[in-house]
Amino acid sequence: MNCEKLETKWIAYFDGKASAAERRDVEAHLAACGACAQRAAEYRALWGVLDELPPIAPSASFDAAVRARVAAEVPARSPWRWIVPSPRLAFAVSCLLVLSVWFASRPTQVEPSPSAATTATMLPAQASSEADFRMINDLPELENYDVLTNFDALSDLPATPAAQPASHM
Amino acid sequence: MVRSDVQLMLDVKAGDEVSFELLLRKYRGPLVNFLARMVRDRGTAEELAQEVFLRVYRARKAYAPSAKFTTWMFRIASNLALNALRDGRYRQLEISMDQPVEIGDDQAPSWEVADRRPGVEQQLMARDRAAIIQRAIAQLPDKQRAAVLLHKYQELDYDEIARILECSEAALKSLLFRAYETLRVQLAPLVGQQKS
Numbered sequence A: 001m002n003c004e005k006l007e008t009k010w011i012a013y014f015d016g017k018a019s020a021a022e023r024r025d026v027e028a029h030l031a032a033c034g035a036c037a038q039r040a041a042e043y044r045a046l047w048g049v050l051d052e053l054p055p056i057a058p059s060a061s062f063d064a065a066v067r068a069r070v071a072a073e074v075p076a077r078s079p080w081r082w083i084v085p086s087p088r089l090a091f092a093v094s095c096l097l098v099l100s101v102w103f104a105s106r107p108t109q110v111e112p113s114p115s116a117a118t119t120a121t122m123l124p125a126q127a128s129s130e131a132d133f134r135m136i137n138d139l140p141e142l143e144n145y146d147v148l149t150n151f152d153a154l155s156d157l158p159a160t161p162a163a164q165p166a167s168h169m
Numbered sequence B: 001m002v003r004s005d006v007q008l009m010l011d012v013k014a015g016d017e018v019s020f021e022l023l024l025r026k027y028r029g030p031l032v033n034f035l036a037r038m039v040r041d042r043g044t045a046e047e048l049a050q051e052v053f054l055r056v057y058r059a060r061k062a063y064a065p066s067a068k069f070t071t072w073m074f075r076i077a078s079n080l081a082l083n084a085l086r087d088g089r090y091r092q093l094e095i096s097m098d099q100p101v102e103i104g105d106d107q108a109p110s111w112e113v114a115d116r117r118p119g120v121e122q123q124l125m126a127r128d129r130a131a132i133i134q135r136a137i138a139q140l141p142d143k144q145r146a147a148v149l150l151h152k153y154q155e156l157d158y159d160e161i162a163r164i165l166e167c168s169e170a171a172l173k174s175l176l177f178r179a180y181e182t183l184r185v186q187l188a189p190l191v192g193q194q195k196s
Helices: A003-015 A020-032 A034-050 A062-073 A087-104 A124-142 A145-149 B005-013 B017-039 B042-058 B069-087 B110-115 B120-138 B142-153 B158-165 B169-186 B188-195
Strands: none
Touching: A003 A020, A003 A034, A003 B169, A020 A034, A034 B120, A034 B169, A034 B188, A062 B017, A062 B042, B005 B017, B005 B069, B017 B042, B017 B069, B017 B120, B017 B142, B042 B069, B069 B142, B069 B158, B120 B142, B120 B169, B120 B188, B142 B158, B142 B169, B158 B169, B169 B188
8 A cells, every 4th residue: 555545545544434344444554654654654643733723612591592592583363363454355356346446436427217208208209109108009999899889978079971871081 | 323324314304403513513623624624714614604504404404315414414524614605695714824813712623722831832833833734725726625615524424525515536546646746835934844
């Protein structure tokens, strides 16, 4: 094993995680190479130096800060939460309300109802049409011979012009 | 019976808030440590660590134990850190050689308590050494720094780190070797003292 190849096994060797065969190879090289043996001694010392770095403890308020952030993730479930409208729902309801108010406030054209036509305000033309309609309805009655011959009002009429002699023409 | 991280996360998925609290307590320290070394700012690190826990919580419903919990969590953390550094959203603090190690006043680390007995001078020396180490790590390229932090300080396995950093195990070992070589050179004065 040369110095360069040793570098790939260096970390595992100092961690004590090298296999038995790798460990034997490294130790054989260290026994033969003074530079690498020197470096190995420095690595062991470096491990001790790095251990001198003191730990940094979290501040006293750290746990409370984490709990507060976690609590903010879980919103309180109020029994009245269903009553709070969503923005979309609120917008839709507002639009509906505005449309309703707009329709209700539009000027409307009042059309006369059929019952109103029969009142005292009925126009003469409309009254005439009404009479014509009634007459048409009564037409079968008027064409009934028996009814006509017994109709009292007809007896008051003068004799028919058809009864006069044709010489007068 | 102690539940595994995966079991805790499955319990969180089932709606158990106590399990989430247990994960928070177990990993808040490692996460803040990792992120603080990555982005070189404690406030930013805490903000990002909170974001990691929030994302873990948000993803609880879809959680499937396909990998170790730590792999998943540190993958979220390293992605957040690398993105933050790439976007330049957070100011990267330049650490002076004379500047003491950035540790909150309200949190006295255990090493500091232990060093009080030897005296103020040794305590100051320890602070100076820590500042030098911190600066050397901070100067590593982002991905090398992430690899060293996950390997040396979080003690994760190669396959885990490779999955977190999205590279092969061989590429990871090469990355680690280059990073440790740089640190060996940068920290030569301290390494020399350690040897002797």
